[in-house]
Each structure stands twice: as C-alpha cells, then as structure tokens.
Amino acid sequence: MSRKLSENEYGKTASGRLKRWLDGDKDLFLDNVEMRPQKPFEEDEETKAKRAEEKKRVLKKVYDINNNRQVRVFEKIYRVSAALFCVLLVAMLLMAISQLPAIGEAERPVNNEVSERYIENGLQETGSVNIVTGMILDYRAFDTLGESHVLFIATCTVLILLRIDKNKKKELEEEQNDSIYEPENDAILQTVAKVLVPTIVIFGIYVILCGHLGPGGGFSGGAIIGAGLILYLNAFGFEKTERFFTAKTYKRLSFCALACYSLSKCYSFYTGANHIESVIPLGTPGAILSSGLILILNICVGIVVAGTMYTFFVMFRKGGY
Amino acid sequence: MAAIEWIRFLAGAFLLLFGLFIFLIEMIGVFRFKYVLNRMHAAAMGDTLGIGFSLVGLILMSGFTFTSLKLFFVIVFLWFSSPASSHLIARLEVTTDEEPEKHYHKYTIRELEEKLHKEA
Numbered sequence: 001m002s003r004k005l006s007e008n009e010y011g012k013t014a015s016g017r018l019k020r021w022l023d024g025d026k027d028l029f030l031d032n033v034e035m036r037p038q039k040p041f042e043e044d045e046e047t048k049a050k051r052a053e054e055k056k057r058v059l060k061k062v063y064d065i066n067n068n069r070q071v072r073v074f075e076k077i078y079r080v081s082a083a084l085f086c087v088l089l090v091a092m093l094l095m096a097i098s099q100l101p102a103i104g105e106a107e108r109p110v111n112n113e114v115s116e117r118y119i120e121n122g123l124q125e126t127g128s129v130n131i132v133t134g135m136i137l138d139y140r141a142f143d144t145l146g147e148s149h150v151l152f153i154a155t156c157t158v159l160i161l162l163r164i165d166k167n168k169k170k171e172l173e174e175e176q177n178d179s180i181y182e183p184e185n186d187a188i189l190q191t192v193a194k195v196l197v198p199t200i201v202i203f204g205i206y207v208i209l210c211g212h213l214g215p216g217g218g219f220s221g222g223a224i225i226g227a228g229l230i231l232y233l234n235a236f237g238f239e240k241t242e243r244f245f246t247a248k249t250y251k252r253l254s255f256c257a258l259a260c261y262s263l264s265k266c267y268s269f270y271t272g273a274n275h276i277e278s279v280i281p282l283g284t285p286g287a288i289l290s291s292g293l294i295l296i297l298n299i300c301v302g303i304v305v306a307g308t309m310y311t312f313f314v315m316f317r318k319g320g321y
Numbered sequence: 322m323a324a325i326e327w328i329r330f331l332a333g334a335f336l337l338l339f340g341l342f343i344f345l346i347e348m349i350g351v352f353r354f355k356y357v358l359n360r361m362h363a364a365a366m367g368d369t370l371g372i373g374f375s376l377v378g379l380i381l382m383s384g385f386t387f388t389s390l391k392l393f394f395v396i397v398f399l400w401f402s403s404p405a406s407s408h409l410i411a412r413l414e415v416t417t418d419e420e421p422e423k424h425y426h427k428y429t430i431r432e433l434e435e436k437l438h439k440e441a
Contacts (some may be wrong), residue, residue, distance in 0.1 A: 186412070192405040196398070 022252065127282030127291035128212040137217075137294045137301075141265050148261060148301055151308045152254050158312060159247065164319040184237065193235035200228035208302040212291045218301025225302065226309025233310075238318070250307045257300040264293050333382035340375030347371060356424050357414050361407055368403040372396070 010016040063071060101108045118135055126134035136144050201224075208221030233241045271278045283290030343366065350363025376396050380389040421427060428436075 186409065188408050189405055192401055196401055199398070 162315045211298040218298040222302035222305025225306040257303040261300040333378040336378030343371035
C-alpha cells in the first residue's frame, strides 16, 4: 500500500468515500428502511369460493355469445374490420413502393448532400484518413456512445441474471458440474497460448490505435483483445486471470471509459453548438496522434468491448468471478 | 522481365487453385463423414494445407511487399491455432464419448507393445 494515510483516515476523505460508494460497501437501505420479508399470498376457502363465483357471473354476463347480442355483433364487426384493415395496410404499402424512385436515379434521396459532404470534407473536418471512423466517432459519435452503453447495460443484465450466490456456489459445483471434462492445464494449449496471447493482444491494440488510419477501430480491436483474454483464461484457469481481471475491475474500467467518452463528447458538443473554436488540434492526417478526439474515443470503446466479451464468457461458463 | 512476371502469376494461380481444390475435398469430407474425429480430420486438412497453399499463392502473386508479410503471419497464426483447437476438441470428444467401442479401438500400452513385437 503506497498511500500515506491509514485505512481509517483514508475512508474519511472524499476519494475514500467515492471508492467506498463505487465498491458498494455501504448499503443505503441498511438502518434507514425497515425491511420485512415478503409473505406468501394466502386466502381461506370461503373467499376463494366467493371469488370464483363472482368471476363466473361476470363472464356469463359479459362474454356469453349465445345470449348477449351486443357481443355477437361486436365479434362480427371486429373480424370484418380486421380483414379490411389488413387489406388497407397492404394497399398502402404497395402504393408507397410504387412511388419509390428507380434504382440508379440521380435524384434519389440516398444521393443527397450529406454523403457528398462526408466524402469531400471528412478528412478536413475530422482529420481522420479512414472516413468510416470519422463518421461513426465524429459526425455520429452520439450513436456510438449509445452502442457502448448498450453493451455495458447488456453486461450488467447478464451479471444480474447469471451470477451465482457465493454461499450456494459450493453446493452447485458438486451437483451440476459439467466442466470437469474440460481439459485443465493442457500442456499443448498452454504452450500455444504463451505464444499467441501476447500476439493477439498486441494486434488488438494495433487495430484500436490505427482505427483512424485504416480499417479497424474500437469495436473490432476490443473484440480481438477480448478473444485473447478468453484464450488466456482457457489455457491457465481462473486463478491466473483473477489476479488482474475481476468483476470489480471490469466495472471500474467500463465506468471510466464511458465517463471519458461522455465528457469528451460533451466538450465537443458544447464547442460545436456555441461556435467556439475547439482547443483539441486535429494534427496532420496520417499520423498516429491526429484527428482530435477520435483516438481517445476508439480507446474507450475498445476497453468497453474487450471487457464485455470477456465478462460474457466468464458469466456463461462459471457464473461470477 | 515479362516472362518472369507471367511465371510468377501462373505459379501463384496454380497454388491458389490447388488450395481451393483441397478446400473442396475438406467440404466433402466434413459433410460425408459420420463421426466427429473423422470430420475433424477432414476439417483440419483445410485449415492447414488448404489455407497454406492459398495464401502462399497470394504471396507469390503480390510479390514481396508488406501485404505478403501480413499474409505470411496469417499462415503462421493458423498453423499455431488450428492444431491446438483440434487437439482440444479431440480430447474433449475422447473423454466424453459414451460409446467409444462403437467408433474406435482404444489401445493400451501393453497391447501396442505386443502388436509391435508381432510385426517385428
């Protein structure tokens, strides 16, 4: 421990409180809200019979087709109008199709000024040689931010659904452990992994860092790094990976990456909306440190995607880590 | 100069076509064989020999550039990873097969020794 303050004193500072809050050490409901366990729903025989009788009476009065004329008429009208609605819908869609412009016409809405502007001014405005990256991380960065959040939320949901309680884990392992057949400490796999894992991770980092120069970017590079981590896990087991990557690490990394993404995009939206000159230089196109925020955003997306891939694998295989 | 270029192109095209032919054999094997280990044998052939020939053909066609170096690394990567994954699948199949006597014969070491003695 490199910090000078003791554990008690550190807990009182602002950063200590933030760390406690992030770790979820303090239960907000404890001591503040009275908690009662939920009781199973019960009712005695008398009310049960009464309710059933009432239900029968209501059904007879409202839905009896043989005696209720209103219901009969409604049923007929409903079927006829449903058929009419379907025919109308089909006719409307066919009409809309017949009015679409022909393929290859110059006046089509696809050939509008937006794509022209992207192609002509993309390099100038975003500084990114790869126009696709310039589009998804500069012109449409809001969309990519939403995608990263979707990934994060999906992982949170998987964590909630598949996580196994630590107390119940031991019983489960004895009962339904189908992973005993999985090869453990396989010499061939370990030797191959020793060579391949560093290569895969370095290649993933290369793909992320060169996202604005060529094909690649955060999503593909993150997927590559995640695959490398999964290979490492399969070869060397959970004891090795848990030393550097647990659920806590994943949450912190994702939170930091998403917050970094949001804050940097906040800045560029603010400057763009108020017509202020952005401080971040675009640099010379083609260099690694160029194209403004795109490199940072690529790294953020890569971190989120890599963590998500790895976490999905771990949750589906073991249920908690 | 043009003759060398032509020879290079023809050699590359021949290797590429040969690789594709091996892929065809692989596909037939994967769909025709009934048992996992047999199918794996066919599939591994395409992953090593087929892709190797195809990529060597492409390297010959593109000359010695940075792209061909990348293709060479792809071959190296596949020749590392494909045998390892095949080994894992085969091992899992052998440990979980419920009726092994139906598909293959397991030799013990003593049986193998006896067999070798007989042959010698």
